[in-house]
Amino acid sequence: xxxxxxxxxxxxxxxxxxxxxxxxxxxxxxxxxxxxxxxxxxxxxxxxxxxxxxxxxxxxxxxxxxxxxxxxxxxxxxxxxxxxxxxxxxxxxxxxxxxxxxxxxxxxxxxxxxxxxxxxxxxxxxxxxxxxxxxxxxxxxxxxxxxxxxxxxxxxxxxxxxxxxxxxxxxxxxxxxxxxxxxxxxxxxxxxxxxx
Ligand code: HEC
Numbered sequence: 070x071x072x073x074x075x076x077x078x079x080x081x082x083x084x085x086x087x088x089x090x091x092x093x094x095x096x097x098x099x100x101x102x103x104x105x106x107x108x109x110x111x112x113x114x115x116x117x118x119x120x121x122x123x124x125x126x127x128x129x130x131x132x133x134x135x136x137x138x139x140x141x142x143x144x145x146x147x148x149x150x151x152x153x154x155x156x157x158x159x160x161x162x163x164x165x166x167x168x169x170x171x172x173x174x175x176x177x178x179x180x181x182x183x184x185x186x187x188x189x190x191x192x193x194x195x196x197x198x199x200x201x202x203x204x205x206x207x208x209x210x211x212x213x214x215x216x217x218x219x220x221x222x223x224x225x226x227x228x229x230x231x232x233x234x235x236x237x238x239x240x241x242x243x244x245x246x247x248x249x250x251x252x253x254x255x256x257x258x259x260x261x262x263x264x265x
Contacts, residue, residue, distance in 0.1 A: 138175035142168055143244075146230075147251040153211065153219045155257040161211045161219075169204060172196055184238045195233050203229040 116124065149164035176192040184190050203226040210218035227244045234242040250257065 132178070135175050135178045138171055138178055141171040142175060142230075144251040145171060146226075147247040148255070150223060150247050151250040151257050153216060153223070155259060156214070156216065157257050157259040158211055158214045160255070160257065160259070165204075165208055165211055169200065172199070182237050184236070190236050190238075192233065192237070195236060199226075199229045199233065 145164045145167035149161055149168060152158075152161040152164055173196065176196050180191070180193045182190045182192060203222065207219070207222040207226050210222045224246070227246065230244045231242075234240065234244075
């Protein structure tokens with residue numbers, strides 16, 4: 070999990086900007102609201118520049134990395150397979166939505182990557198294409214509650230996951246149809262009663 074990507078730095082700058090904005094916004098509100106304590110409060114509250122830089126770095130470290138967001142995609146997409154196998158279509162719909170939102174989140178963290186030859190790979194555009202066709206077909210199969218269509222659409226989606234990994238210079242990240250659910254705690258049985 071390499072951490073030094075332009076996208077991450079961009080996000081760090083954004084978070085840093087937000088932080089500085091909040092800080093000055095806060096100071097201004099304080100100054101406007103209470104002149105009496107303003108001088109003392111500012112002395113106490115305004116951190117030095119090195120402290121600000123450190124704070125920005127700390128915030129940057131708290132933004133999860135792309136691989137982490139992809140591990141969430143793995144989790145949701147794995148469970149999706151078993152929800153559909155169990156004909157639990159509301160649960161399948163839930164995992165479909167989680168898969169989509171975590172893929173979007175992953176490409177927001179690093180929208181553009183460089184391949185091994187230094188060419189720019191626009192992940193956002195690849196994801197858009199994935200959403201338009203394989204992911205949309207999967208949604209239609211879930212809405213139709215059609216297990217056979219679902220299986221075909223799921224496999225098509227797995228190929229699409231893999232296409233993006235190959236485009237990103239990571240051909241060794243080869244997904245497969247899962248053998249076991251990723252969750253232990255969720256009951257896939259749509260007829261399950263509670264408590265068991
Ligand atoms: C738009 C591009 C794109 C799509 C679509 C995509 N991935 Fe990824 N995925 C990546 C990239 C890039 C990485 C490597 C991230 C890194 O190394 O920081 C990755 C990494 C992963 C990892 C490894 C995470 C780890 O560190 O253990 C898994 C698992 C994964 N993806 C699963 C999936 C699955 C499942 C799908 C489809 C449902 C999918 N991905 C769709 C780009 C994509």
